[in-house]
Amino acid sequence: MTDDFSFSIATTRFDEDYTPAESSRITTNFANLARGEHRQQNLRNALTMIDRRFNDLAQWDNPAGDRYTLELDIVSVQLQFAADGADQRFPLLEVLDVHILDRETGARTHGIVGNNFSSYVRDYDFSVLLPEAAARAKESGGPAVPEDFGELHGRLFRGFLDSDAYRERFGQPPVICISVSTSKTYRRTDNHHPILGVEYRQEASSLTDEYFGRMGLQVRYFMPRGSVAPLAFYFSGDLLTDYTDLQLAGTISAMESFQKIYRPEIYNANSAAPAVYRPSLEAQDFSRTQIDYDRVERSQLALTQGRYTQEHFIEPHRDVLEQWAFGVAASVA
Numbered sequence: 001m002t003d004d005f006s007f008s009i010a011t012t013r014f015d016e017d018y019t020p021a022e023s024s025r026i027t028t029n030f031a032n033l034a035r036g037e038h039r040q041q042n043l044r045n046a047l048t049m050i051d052r053r054f055n056d057l058a059q060w061d062n063p064a065g066d067r068y069t070l071e072l073d074i075v076s077v078q079l080q081f082a083a084d085g086a087d088q089r090f091p092l093l094e095v096l097d098v099h100i101l102d103r104e105t106g107a108r109t110h111g112i113v114g115n116n117f118s119s120y121v122r123d124y125d126f127s128v129l130l131p132e133a134a135a136r137a138k139e140s141g142g143p144a145v146p147e148d149f150g151e152l153h154g155r156l157f158r159g160f161l162d163s164d165a166y167r168e169r170f171g172q173p174p175v176i177c178i179s180v181s182t183s184k185t186y187r188r189t190d191n192h193h194p195i196l197g198v199e200y201r202q203e204a205s206s207l208t209d210e211y212f213g214r215m216g217l218q219v220r221y222f223m224p225r226g227s228v229a230p231l232a233f234y235f236s237g238d239l240l241t242d243y244t245d246l247q248l249a250g251t252i253s254a255m256e257s258f259q260k261i262y263r264p265e266i267y268n269a270n271s272a273a274p275a276v277y278r279p280s281l282e283a284q285d286f287s288r289t290q291i292d293y294d295r296v297e298r299s300q301l302a303l304t305q306g307r308y309t310q311e312h313f314i315e316p317h318r319d320v321l322e323q324w325a326f327g328v329a330a331s332v333a
Contacts, residue, residue: 004320005081007165011097014042014072031148033261033291042291046257047072049289054100054253056226057195058246070250071099075113077160081317090313092156093119095174098250112243114174116258117281121153125211127306144194145207148326154214155325161216172242174235176217177255179263180279181206184228186221188275193240195248196233199225200277224252228272229279231255304305 012018014287033042050072062068075095081088095118098111126272130145137144160166161173180186185219186200193199200221208218212234220239221228229254259267264281272280314321 003082004009004324005079007092007160007163009165009169009233010076010078012076013095014043014047014074016040016047018043026213045289045291049257049260050253053257054249057224057249057253067102069101069103069106070111070254071101071108072254073097073099075121077129077165079156080322083320091120092160093117093121095176097170098247098254100246100250109244109246110171111247112172112175113170114176115251115254117152117178118177119157120305120313121156122211123306124184124309124314125150125153125303125306127303128310132264136140150214152321152325153211154216157215162189173236175239175243177251177252178208178213178234179259179266180221180230180232180234180283181208182266183278184278186273186277186279188223188273188277193222195224195245195252196222196240197306198222200230200273223257223273227267229266229277230268230273231259242291261289264288 018024033039033046039194047070051069052065054068054070055062058068059065073095073096077092077094079090079092086159094116095113097113097116099269100109100111101107102109133149134144135147136142167309180200181185181202183200184204186202189199189201191199200223202221205213212219215234215309216236217234218236219232219234221230221232233251235242263281263285265281266286268289269283271285
């Protein structure tokens with residue numbers, strides 16, 4: 001891909017004994033759960049929620065609802081610059097990898113990598129670059145969103161997927177599953193998938209959709225059976241045919257459980273989304289999980305880590321990164 005830098009992968013098991021690595025983003029949702037005096041109980045409860053939801057989705061030949069358990073690994077990706085000097089290694093992003101263990105047969109099936117996507121550069125883009133552009137636009141006019149917003153991040157992500165590090169470890173492209181946007185309205189369709197559930201659509205793309213689009217990913221929205229709100233699935237290829245029902249159930253069970261913890265107003269609401277749905281974090285009719293999660297702290301730390309990215313990644317390597325990213329963009333165009 002380039003002689004200027006390369007990618008490497010490390011994995012950490014996400015279980016009740018999980019402790020965040022020093023290089024892990026402290027805004028990573030797993031890291032937030034794994035802190036404080038109730039850290040182990042938090043983790044145990046979250047993993048129990050995930051297993052129960054998976055068995056609920058995988059009902060066939062599973063009368064007791066306990067046939068399967070999920071093994072989750074945090075995949076940490078580092079970027080290594082070839083040149084000598086300070087800040088030559090940078091913790092680029094983290095995703096979650098899923099394996100499905102069949103307790104009855106002992107079979108272990110690889111699920112889908114991606115899931116809970118976390119990125120230092122995205123922190124920089126949304127918490128530093130975007131607010132600065134909006135402030136300039138307010139003072140002197142011009143675009144509130146830079147024309148090349150997300151271009152570098154998208155190129156880095158696509159470069160990672162094309163790297164030997166990714167191809168040697170994973171046989172399929174990732175699927176990133178996150179919450180729907182609170183700024184958009186979603187409308188239920190007649191399309192229904194046996195695992196993903198009923199499809200919703202929105203009329204206009206969000207900034208997040210466009211950002212993931214630069215990563216080479218498109219989006220569809222589905223509300224699985226038993227869920228109360230649709231999830232956003234970002235993917236390349238064909239979401240409905242490229243993955244098995246068990247693989248899709250693994251992603252749903254992991255990410256819906258996390259969203260119930262992070263955004264209970266939407267995903268742990270006491271009533272399901274209607275045919276025309278506008279999600280809101282101001283909703284009051286919801287239940288909280290018995291799992292501690294500091295959402296305010298997470299938003300504050302995103303800015304801190306965005307500044308860290310600016311100081312230790314963007315500024316020291318700006319020339320190399322821009323030459324690579326926009327050189328690639330020009331050659332593709």
